[in-house]
Amino acid sequence: MFPVEKIRADFPILQRTVNGKPLVYFDNAATSQTPQVVIDTIVDYYQNYNANIHRGVHTLSQEATDKYEQARILLQQHFNAEHAYEMIFTSGTTHSINMVASGFGSLLNKGDEVIVSALEHHSNIVPWQMLCEKTGAVLKVIPMNLDGSLQMDTYQNLLSEKTALVFCNHISNALGTINPIKEIIDKAHQVGAAVLIDGAQACPHIKPDVQALDVDFYVASAHKICGPTGVGLLYGKQEWLEKLPPYQGGGEMIETVTFEKTTYAGLPHKFEAGTPNICGGIAFGAAIAYMNNIGFDAIAKYENELLDYGTAKLLEIDGLQIYGTTNKTSVISFNVDEVHPYDIGTILDKLGVAVRTGHHCAQPIMDFYQIPGTIRASFAFYNTKEEIDILVAAVKRAVAMFV
Structure with missing residues (x-):
């Protein structure tokens, strides 16, 4: 079994809170967190x-x-x-x-x-x-x-x-x-x-x-x-x-x-x-x-589990669409109905969940899909399925405020 809890202990920042909530950090594609040894x-x-x-x-x-x-x-x-x-x-x-x-x-x-x-x-x-x-x-x-x-x-x-x-x-x-x-x-x-x-x-x-x-x-x-x-x-x-x-x-x-x-x-x-x-x-x-x-083979296997779990859980939300569905790594870019991604991202932050919203410095991709941007949840080897559950609940709560 992948020792995720032992690994999480290596990252001091994962112990902090944001807006009174335990930090759920899903902006790893922008910047990963830093272990104590570094x-x-x-x-x-x-x-x-x-x-x-x-x-x-x-x-x-x-x-x-x-x-x-x-x-x-x-x-x-x-x-x-x-x-x-x-x-x-x-x-x-x-x-x-x-x-x-x-x-x-x-x-x-x-x-x-x-x-x-x-x-x-x-x-x-x-x-x-x-x-x-x-x-x-x-x-x-x-x-x-x-x-x-x-x-x-x-x-x-x-x-x-x-x-x-x-x-x-x-x-x-x-x-x-x-x-x-x-x-x-x-x-x-x-x-x-x-x-x-x-x-x-x-x-x-x-x-x-x-x-x-x-x-x-x-x-x-x-x-x-x-x-x-x-x-x-x-x-x-x-x-x-x-x-x-x-x-x-x-x-x-x-x-x-x-x-x-x-x-x-x-x-x-x-x-x-x-x-x-x-x-x-x-x-x-x-x-x-x-x-x-830790080992990159072990990291890849675990992150693929997170990707599969997160994809399945998010797709249970009515009106949610994922962009990029072919062979991929642990990144899920999505929107929900007509709600602007920035609005959902702002609510998620209030609930302690860090994601990236916008065009992700890849504007031609957004133009191709004819959308202003996406909500991007990017998982790392120190994330957990429990954190994904928190993300899903937070997205549902955010969507309920706008729909």
Whole structure:
């Protein structure tokens, strides 16, 4: 049996109340909660070895450097990258995507084609629109079906010798749809295109193997994976990272600097200008270690139980419609009759239930369904069926106030 009560004890915030009610936290797709071991890691850094890294010969600097680089190795092992230097620390998924988009600004030509999916977060749409405006490349979109899946036959037809880049999320943040990224990657490679996969929503539920996927770039954020905000990663194949120019200039990313010419450092430092979020990187490693200790297979199995239970219970409510009904992870996006999602979300908060309402930074999906937004309940491995019962009762109470 999955030890959910033991796990819940690891998360101090789950013991608090909201509006006099025990907190039921179902906004995990936006930000997961943080276990005590990660909090302790952050405190330990600032209490015992806070110093800048890679530059000092003194003890604190060396200790901080060792911890930071050990975290990079943990990430390499977790994602099964071939080299640790292929793991670039960033401020998060959005930063990682923009680094790649900026780099390709010097590699694309007018008339090249860039493909994104209809299921993308704005962070995996806007940078490519900006890139196309800058280079004259053409943006094309893989359309979606009513069940939240992608139209893969259309994707095949969009690919051509003009396709330079393909971008897709591993899991939709708005619907929970698990996309067939291996098929997307393989077909893109057949026409010589590079592929970036947005793994922000996948990494809390799935342990990606970047070598098995043969993906060119994979990006993620620590705060979705029980880590702190403000830190994330960009995995890139060595060959691609060496092709791309640096994203920004400054200290750490240089080999030599004169007023006549600057040469750049090798990987990963080429893409890590300035003082990084040292504590965040170390804590990211601690979060990955914590989740691996529980086991991603066990996490996935338990979260699927929560998804099935929550889906069945919510569908007992008259007038409730779920958006995204195909192969998915533990996210339920729904509306009830004509009640605005914001109104229901506000009542749920009064009852201690935290959900997300709105378009979830995925406005094209909402436009496709012709709705203003949804109520999104996203479950994590520290949630319980009893909490889902509280959610269902709270939704019924909220709907009764408006219908």
